[in-house]
Amino acid sequence: MFAKSDLFNSWNLYICFLSVVLNLLGNPLIILVTYKTPGMHNFTHYLFVNLAASDVALGLSSIVSFVVRETLKEGSTSFPLDWVCKLVHTCPIPAVSMVVSSLTLTVITCERFYHISQPFKARVAQRNTKLIIGLIWGMSVTILIPVIGYTKYDRERHVCDIAVPHLAVYVIIITFIAFIVPLGLMFYCYYKTVLVLWFSDTDRRLSHIPTNRTALQKHRKKVTKFLGIVIASFLVCSVPVAVVLIARRYMSVPNALFFSTILLAMFSSSVNPVIFMAQNGQFRNGLRNLVHGRNTVVIPNSRILVGGQSQASTST
Numbered sequence: 001m002f003a004k005s006d007l008f009n010s011w012n013l014y015i016c017f018l019s020v021v022l023n024l025l026g027n028p029l030i031i032l033v034t035y036k037t038p039g040m041h042n043f044t045h046y047l048f049v050n051l052a053a054s055d056v057a058l059g060l061s062s063i064v065s066f067v068v069r070e071t072l073k074e075g076s077t078s079f080p081l082d083w084v085c086k087l088v089h090t091c092p093i094p095a096v097s098m099v100v101s102s103l104t105l106t107v108i109t110c111e112r113f114y115h116i117s118q119p120f121k122a123r124v125a126q127r128n129t130k131l132i133i134g135l136i137w138g139m140s141v142t143i144l145i146p147v148i149g150y151t152k153y154d155r156e157r158h159v160c161d162i163a164v165p166h167l168a169v170y171v172i173i174i175t176f177i178a179f180i181v182p183l184g185l186m187f188y189c190y191y192k193t194v195l196v197l198w199f200s201d202t203d204r205r206l207s208h209i210p211t212n213r214t215a216l217q218k219h220r221k222k223v224t225k226f227l228g229i230v231i232a233s234f235l236v237c238s239v240p241v242a243v244v245l246i247a248r249r250y251m252s253v254p255n256a257l258f259f260s261t262i263l264l265a266m267f268s269s270s271v272n273p274v275i276f277m278a279q280n281g282q283f284r285n286g287l288r289n290l291v292h293g294r295n296t297v298v299i300p301n302s303r304i305l306v307g308g309q310s311q312a313s314t315s316t
Contacts, residue, residue, distance in 0.1 A: 051101055092144055116196050233272070
């Protein structure tokens with residue numbers, strides 16, 4: 001069922017190994033620092049924890065999948081083949097993790113835009129945070145249930161058969177839900193955020209307050225850079241998977257190209273912690289406190305004015 005291949009005996013294997021190691025080092029650290037830092041117990045940082053949890057699930061499931069595949073290549077019959085097809089061949093857990101990451105990054109981008117454009121609106125309540133994260137996971141699992149349900153092992157051809165009705169349409173729908181729509185929302189929120197931060201009349205209002213104007217400039221650069229990096233990472237690491245998935249329905253795509261896009265998406269799970277650590281001052285402070293054994297609450301940055309209104313300068 002899983003033939004021997006040189007694909008994962010080359011540089012792809014080393015990239016996969018490196019991404020999994022960085023994933024399992026960086027993402028648990030984000031979860032731990034957030035848990036230990038009371039000042040990070042808010043909606044935005046819980047979204048980053050959710051992103052880190054999905055990335056950890058991706059890393060662990062990739063290890064299990066690799067071990068099972070290598071065992072089957074050696075002729076082992078220790079695993080029920082129908083369930084191997086459902087849980088290994090179709091890669092449902094990595095797929096769910098990728099969709100969760102996509103939707104979480106979208107919510108983060110939209111939340112940043114909402115926070116910038118509506119500074120006096122109440123932040124998302126704790127109960128709503130749990131609801132939103134639950135909806136992200138629920139939607140991600142639900143759209144992939146048909147793949148698990150309709151996949152079985154064909155004992156005559158000795159292959160895994162994905163017999164989802166109207167498979168081409170199904171793939172296109174998943175691609176739109178998991179990649180196209182999130183990317184469109186990210187670009188829209190980024191565009192609106194840039195308009196609010198850089199093209200409002202805030203400079204005129206703050207011209208007589210040099211301190212606030214300087215703080216505003218720093219805030220503009222930080223938020224613009226952060227959201228730009230988030231979108232660029234998603235565009236480079238995740239969108240190629242969507243393009244190849246659709247292309248495979250209508251033309252022959254080399255396996256090397258397909259697996260390279262999968263590895264690229266996996267590599268994003270190790271990039272996300274780097275983005276978070278580099279752009280989030282609260283996390284860096286929390287990490288220093290954790291290393292030095294201090295249990296200090298991270299104090300939010302001073303408040304500045306945006307659009308003529310008071311706005312807290314976040315570390316993200």
